[in-house]
Amino acid sequence: MNKALVLNCSPVRDGATARIAEAVSEALADRFEVRRACVDDYRFAFCRGCRSCHDTAKCVMDDDVSRLMAEFERADAIVCVSPSYWADVPGQFKAFIDRCTPWCNTHEPHAALSGGKRGYAIALRTGPGMRECARILETIEHFYGHLEIERRGRLGLCQVECRADAEARLTEITAFCKTIC
Template sequence: MRALVINCSPVRTGATAEIVKLVSEQLSNKYSVKSICIDDYVFAFCRGCRSCHNIAKCVMSDAGVIENIMREYDEADIIVSVSPSPWCNTHEPHATIKPGKKGFTIALRTGPNMPECERIIGSIEHFYGHLEIESVGHLGLTSIEYKTDVESRKQEILDFCKCI
């Protein structure tokens, strides 16, 4: 059986990389292990062109980068993702922004599963916390894939805006 251990940090020699090394060494007793660092790949953020819906591959990635990553996932039986959190205000000195900010979050997804929206909201609100932004409201929208899907949820969105 094969294990894939992914360093989801752009830092190849930091704490995340050290954990990847330890996990990889430990798993090598039971599995054939491959470790990769996300920073070894160059790719752009998804632009929502939906070409992948028709051809099952990303047309945006250079030289098949996304396909290479997906192949790594496909060849593995066990996948371990090791990820740091984003910018953090728990170290001194740290950059700050003006206090008193209020944060709102809207998460949407194409499927009907609200818990996934809740996870997205939780991640954004956690990041707000590190920026010392007070999270005061959120909205999760499911079954939104195309612009035309927004119309049926328009009033819900407008009502949410009244709280902002």
């Protein structure tokens, strides 16, 4: 059976993002071996921008980034679910993306993930405009692109503040999950 990783990119373990990640996991469970993770399950430092990884394909720090990347490596399909925090991804998730520079295909050598991974992105926000969701979806897809995870689909959800708002959108979320393969 194919494996999926559903990543809650919010530091809130029981909020709206977590509820959506839970719904996605449930919707995929009959077709995938699903693992769900929250960025807050992992402890890692900020990227120092030293660029050592450009020469070595390794980070000078050793922390939970490798543990979370092992989840990416295990997965065939990856679904990142991110809320808008100040019209962008939460700092914790951005800090993780920065630390993925050893895996980034803009320099040689780099530590590549296995090929054939498919990436899906879901963004949510409290405000009404889809443009802000698009910005978050682009951040996630930019990240996928440099990790050579194929960008397969995206979903933006406006006017979602809390779990109850996420509950009200389950039909939309479940329909999106049908496109995940």
